[in-house]
Amino acid sequence: MSTHPTTAFGIDIGGSGIKGAPVDLRTGEFAADRVRIPTPQPATPQAVAATCAELVASFDLPADAAVGVTFPAVVQHGVARSAANVDTSWIGTNIETVLGEALGRTVIAVNDADAAGYAEARYGAARSTTGVTFVATLGTGIGTAMIADGVLVPNLELGHLEIDGHDAETRASDAARDREDLDFAQWAERLQRYFGVIEDLLWPDLIVVGGGVSKHHEKFLPLLHLRAPIVPAQLRNAAGIVGAAALAAGHGRPAVTN
16 A cells, blocks of 8 residues: 555745645645635744744644745755845745744745746646756746756746846846836747747756746747747646645655755
């Protein structure tokens, strides 16, 4: 009989809300309705940890359920190396230790874009793809993730590539489209340049595009001409929770870490 867990818990920490749900690891679907609690202000480690504990306590979870947390920062071996939309006191803090002590559980922390990207690779738009999948979320910036044969390569931050003398996300993010009042054809020219550079660097087998604007994918994805297929993300707002839960259960993690 299989000893692999079938359920894990995912928490998605954002600047305005902290959301969580148990995830059926066989399907990538929520095993119960998601709960959302407003992010405390200021979003210090102690305040966020208390909110996460409140969130988890609202579910009847097995004592050994794995817990994964997405965090809006570069997360290196559990430690926040940056902070976006949370208090700067997080920088240098071990997220896994702080939240693990508050929850009384083992916690795995991962960058939010990495979690969403991994969810798409395992359960979403890239679930049948082998080789290299590149996932980009187009929003205020450009979040990126790469999964190679089922293993997440963390913290690539490829939205900050310098292309033609510019930080890529200042030209090709959805925020740049809004700010400069670009139509989809004009924006697609910038996306073509961005994804063309990504292709030359990584040679992905598939590119997945997420973010809120992906619901309008038919207006810009067909305008792109790349070597790899490029498709819209499928999991939308569930991706962070699902990816964090799957990674916490041991999926998608390298066999050897430093």
